[in-house]
Amino acid sequence: MRFLHTADWHLGKNLNERSLLEDQQVILNNMLHWIRQNSIDALFICGDIYDRSLPPKEAVRLLDDFLRQCVLELEVPVFLIAGNHDSPERISYASSLLEGAGLYVRGFAELPLKPVVMGKAHIYMWPYTELSTLRWQYGVDADSMEEALREIFSGISLDPKAINILLAHEYVMGGIESESERPLVMGKASALSSEVFSPFDLVLLGHLHRPQSVKKDEILYSGSLLKYSKSEALSVKSANLIEINEEGAKVTPVTFPVLRDLRVVRGDFSELLLDTSEDFVYMELTDKKLMADAMSRLRANYPNALGLEYVSLERRLPVRLAAKGTGQMDLSSAFERFYMSVREEDLPADYRDVTEKVASGLESV
Numbered sequence: 001m002r003f004l005h006t007a008d009w010h011l012g013k014n015l016n017e018r019s020l021l022e023d024q025q026v027i028l029n030n031m032l033h034w035i036r037q038n039s040i041d042a043l044f045i046c047g048d049i050y051d052r053s054l055p056p057k058e059a060v061r062l063l064d065d066f067l068r069q070c071v072l073e074l075e076v077p078v079f080l081i082a083g084n085h086d087s088p089e090r091i092s093y094a095s096s097l098l099e100g101a102g103l104y105v106r107g108f109a110e111l112p113l114k115p116v117v118m119g120k121a122h123i124y125m126w127p128y129t130e131l132s133t134l135r136w137q138y139g140v141d142a143d144s145m146e147e148a149l150r151e152i153f154s155g156i157s158l159d160p161k162a163i164n165i166l167l168a169h170e171y172v173m174g175g176i177e178s179e180s181e182r183p184l185v186m187g188k189a190s191a192l193s194s195e196v197f198s199p200f201d202l203v204l205l206g207h208l209h210r211p212q213s214v215k216k217d218e219i220l221y222s223g224s225l226l227k228y229s230k231s232e233a234l235s236v237k238s239a240n241l242i243e244i245n246e247e248g249a250k251v252t253p254v255t256f257p258v259l260r261d262l263r264v265v266r267g268d269f270s271e272l273l274l275d276t277s278e279d280f281v282y283m284e285l286t287d288k289k290l291m292a293d294a295m296s297r298l299r300a301n302y303p304n305a306l307g308l309e310y311v312s313l314e315r316r317l318p319v320r321l322a323a324k325g326t327g328q329m330d331l332s333s334a335f336e337r338f339y340m341s342v343r344e345e346d347l348p349a350d351y352r353d354v355t356e357k358v359a360s361g362l363e364s365v
């Protein structure tokens with residue numbers, strides 16, 4: 001059997017106030033194209049379908065369009081669980097009706113856990129659920145998520161002849177984080193040991209945005225659909241093709257073409273102006289002093305620039321100001337000092353007139 005495992009689509013996400021919807025649409029179209037060419041038995045989407053619990057309508061439309069094509073046109077069943085960014089109620093709307101069509105959705109945990117059977121594969125779906133919900137609404141007597149899951153998983157009578165697959169959205173110890181995940185709970189209290197999942201043959205996860213296996217060919221993160229932070233600039237995003245045969249599971253990463261890459265460009269101002277790119281770029285300027293209007297001038301070459309940072313700036317400003325004892329300075333002298341530190345030139349005379357007027361006005365208040 002062949003499955004495709006993906007997660008953390010975060011549909012409707014903005015990055016530095018830029019909508020990623022067009023990028024998400026392009027990669028999902030390319031994923032559909034791949035599914036059309038490479039027959040699979042099901043698609044697993046392991047949580048954080050949307051970026052927020054109340055997604056923008058364009059994101060809802062994008063998911064609707066994808067699911068219609070995948071489930072109805074390509075006749076590939078889709079299994080989808082809620083992550084910590086999703087609203088369980090909204091995600092699971094009409095889910096019992098949709099099951100008949102081949103769309104299996106779990107917004108809420110269903111206890112006791114029962115599998116969806118697809119031949120030899122028994123698929124268990126565990127949407128993201130908070131410990132307090134398990135304790136107060138499901139009556140699970142546990143002090144930690146680890147204890148709760150042990151209790152829940154030990155209550156399942158797994159078929160030893162089946163390939164038991166768990167879909168979940170959790171943080172498993174040993175996994176490497178990026179900057180774009182929202183912690184499941186504050187601190188590391190949500191990290192689960194991989195032993196919790198030992199009843200299952202294969203655990204397919206969402207939550208960590210970097211594709212990785214916590215346990216080779218057994219406990220896997222597909223990673224997010226796209227790069228969602230500067231820290232992911234160098235990572236390669238993929239989905240997992242999982243082929244199950246007599247010997248076990250074979251996992252192969254699959255990448256899909258993107259509309260534009262997200263990367264870091266580094267150099268001094270004049271070097272950066274020599275190139276142009278439509279990519280999402282974070283610019284790291286190596287100039288030792290601030291350049292006037294750097295961002296707006298570079299935007300002409302990098303229309304999708306997301307950020308600019310000076311990485312070699314000589315940070316003399318606080319030292320210089322402190323050394324001169326600005327606490328004792330009058331306001332216009334302090335401003336003059338500040339201007340000289342930033343611009344490395346004298347404060348023009350007409351500026352000085354203005355600052356003196358403003359300062360004396362403020363001091364008389």
Ligand SMILES: [Mn+2]
Nearest residue numbers: 008048181207
């Ligand atoms: Mn996520």
